Amino acid sequence: MNQTIVVKIGTSSLTNPSTGNLALSTIAGLVEVLSRLRAAGNNVILVTSGAVGVGCARLGLHERPRNIAVKQAVAAVGQGRLMRVYDDLFTSLQQPIAQVLLTRSDLVQRSRYVNAHNTFAALLKLGVIPIVNENDTVAIEELKFGDNDTLSARVASLLEADWLFLLTDVDRLYSADPRSHPDAQPITLVRHIDQLGELEVQTGDRGSQWGTGGMMTKIAAARIATASGVRTVITEGKNPGNIEKILIGEPIGTHFEPQPQPGNARKRWIAYGLVPCGKIYLDQGAVNAIAKAGKSLLAAGITQIEGEFHNSDAVQLCDTTGREIARGIVNYSSSELKKIQGRQSVEITAILGYPGAETVVHRDNLVLSN
Numbered sequence: 001m002n003q004t005i006v007v008k009i010g011t012s013s014l015t016n017p018s019t020g021n022l023a024l025s026t027i028a029g030l031v032e033v034l035s036r037l038r039a040a041g042n043n044v045i046l047v048t049s050g051a052v053g054v055g056c057a058r059l060g061l062h063e064r065p066r067n068i069a070v071k072q073a074v075a076a077v078g079q080g081r082l083m084r085v086y087d088d089l090f091t092s093l094q095q096p097i098a099q100v101l102l103t104r105s106d107l108v109q110r111s112r113y114v115n116a117h118n119t120f121a122a123l124l125k126l127g128v129i130p131i132v133n134e135n136d137t138v139a140i141e142e143l144k145f146g147d148n149d150t151l152s153a154r155v156a157s158l159l160e161a162d163w164l165f166l167l168t169d170v171d172r173l174y175s176a177d178p179r180s181h182p183d184a185q186p187i188t189l190v191r192h193i194d195q196l197g198e199l200e201v202q203t204g205d206r207g208s209q210w211g212t213g214g215m216m217t218k219i220a221a222a223r224i225a226t227a228s229g230v231r232t233v234i235t236e237g238k239n240p241g242n243i244e245k246i247l248i249g250e251p252i253g254t255h256f257e258p259q260p261q262p263g264n265a266r267k268r269w270i271a272y273g274l275v276p277c278g279k280i281y282l283d284q285g286a287v288n289a290i291a292k293a294g295k296s297l298l299a300a301g302i303t304q305i306e307g308e309f310h311n312s313d314a315v316q317l318c319d320t321t322g323r324e325i326a327r328g329i330v331n332y333s334s335s336e337l338k339k340i341q342g343r344q345s346v347e348i349t350a351i352l353g354y355p356g357a358e359t360v361v362h363r364d365n366l367v368l369s370n
């Protein structure tokens with residue numbers, strides 16, 4: 001059966017950590033594998049990091065710039081070089097590619113999300129391998145994916161992919177960073193991401209010298225992807241042939257099992273595409289109504305509002321302890337909600353001076369958090 005396969009490769013696998021130069025044999029091996037998978041009829045998408053790393057090497061910089069404008073400028077230098085290398089290698093195998101640069105805002109607005117989906121679908125139908133990166137040169141801090149692990153998970157979710165491969169410089173996830181804990185235990189299968197808390201897996205907060213986010217962002221990506229029904233695998237980038245072995249069932253890397261799918265594409269967009277603008281705290285009755293009975297949120301169950309948001313923005317719905325239990329699109333602004341919180345729906349018109357929606361978040365616009 002033909003499958004949709006998203007492969008993300010990190011800077012630590014694409015470049016030689018000591019020189020910053022491109023790891024050409026790794027890239028060539030990956031290009032061969034992806035071209036074979038495409039030729040066999042699969043939809044293949046490559047999410048590549050490396051713009052900043054390659055730009056630094058080109059400009060003779062020895063560490064990632066901290067200044068945002070410099071980093072964005074360096075990414076512009078590196079992205080072009082990176083695509084040139086990919087195009088040369090894929091072209092020698094007669095495999096057409098396309099550059100797709102995304103920012104988070106491209107997946108926030110429903111119309112842009114659908115547009116991005118349609119563009120990918122058209123590229124895949126044309127037999128192209130889209131090569132995706134964050135649009136580092138123009139992305140602003142508040143609307144960034146921030147790391148390509150998250151970006152790849154969102155792309156996999158957008159495309160309802162079967163597989164997401166996160167290629168990195170370790171062969172799998174361990175109970176702790178194997179660089180600093182040589183006795184760390186390998187983890188081969190994660191049935192549900194919450195298992196990692198029980199296993200007390202430590203991820204540190206950063207990766208290798210050139211990577212962004214280390215294992216933490218890969219686990220966050222696995223959470224997003226598996227919640228969208230995408231099987232996710234963390235494995236080593238320097239052996240791209242492992243992708244084909246994994247696809248035929250060899251137990252390589254760490255596998256995260258996909259979760260059952262209650263939601264449709266629109267609900268996935270609410271859960272993972274939108275950036276929440278505020279928090280609504282609920283009493284226990286409202287938590288039960290939403291989480292257990294599948295009801296809409298009414299004003300009566302709201303105890304507190306945090307943040308400033310408008311009607312139709314995304315918000316987090318939290319229990320009394322502040323834990324997120326759901327996300328949704330709200331029918332009132334934060335200032336309106338402050339006036340009607342805790343009140344019955346029949347009172348709303350009198351309080352606001354105009355009729356409002358019966359629900360604060362309708363259940364069709366609400367997704368429970370994992």
Ligand SMILES: Nc1ncnc2c1ncn2[C@@H]1O[C@H](COP(=O)(O)OP(=O)(O)O)[C@@H](O)[C@H]1O
Pocket residue numbers: 009010011012013049167168169170172173174175176177178179201202203204206207208209210211212213214215216
């Ligand atoms: N629990 C863990 N298991 C495996 N690797 C870990 C863990 N915690 C931290 N790491 C580190 O994460 C690094 C990979 O992350 P990163 O450098 O961001 O890679 P990439 O560039 O591929 O995104 C590894 O080199 C490893 O040192």
Ligand SMILES: N[C@@H](CCC(=O)OP(=O)(O)O)C(=O)O
Pocket residue numbers: 009010011012048049050051052053075133134136146147148149207210211212213214
């Ligand atoms: N968009 C950035 C990559 C950011 C990133 O997540 O890097 P990595 O941890 O190496 O996957 C770039 O191209 O340099």
